Amino acid sequence: MFIINLTYVTEVEKVEQYLEQHKMFLNKHYKLGNFIISGAKKPRTGGVILSNIESKLSIEEIVNTDPFIINNIATYKIIEFLPSKTNKELSFLLKKSKY
Numbered sequence: 001m002f003i004i005n006l007t008y009v010t011e012v013e014k015v016e017q018y019l020e021q022h023k024m025f026l027n028k029h030y031k032l033g034n035f036i037i038s039g040a041k042k043p044r045t046g047g048v049i050l051s052n053i054e055s056k057l058s059i060e061e062i063v064n065t066d067p068f069i070i071n072n073i074a075t076y077k078i079i080e081f082l083p084s085k086t087n088k089e090l091s092f093l094l095k096k097s098k099y
Contacts, residue, residue: 002059003079004049010073012044021067034062046074056080 008015026049029035038049053059059078068074 001081001083002051002053002056003081004051004059004063005077005079006046006048006068006074007077008044008046008074015068015073018067018071018073022073025066025068029062 026035026038029051034051034053036050036052038047040047051059051062053062056078063069063076063078066074066076069076
């Protein structure tokens with residue numbers, strides 16, 4: 001699994017210009033089953049996405065299609081982790097995981 005950490009590299013006003021396109025990007029990957037949860041950081045300096053994709057290369061390819069990357073709005077840091085424990089509501093994550 002991966003934590004995708006977005007950090008804005010421009011002012012929030014410019015972020016707002018691309019927010020709808022970014023939401024369409026997110027919606028596409030939720031429909032494909034690539035993303036589990038996402039949201040803005042507080043304070044609003046970027047966002048976080050949790051993904052169940054199994055390959056870092058695949059995550060990098062997906063991230064590079066985000067309008068925030070294409071338009072130099074944000075940078076991404078991709079963190080791979082091995083899920084080993086969860087609450088019962090999220091236990092499906094461990095069942096899907098090959099770890």
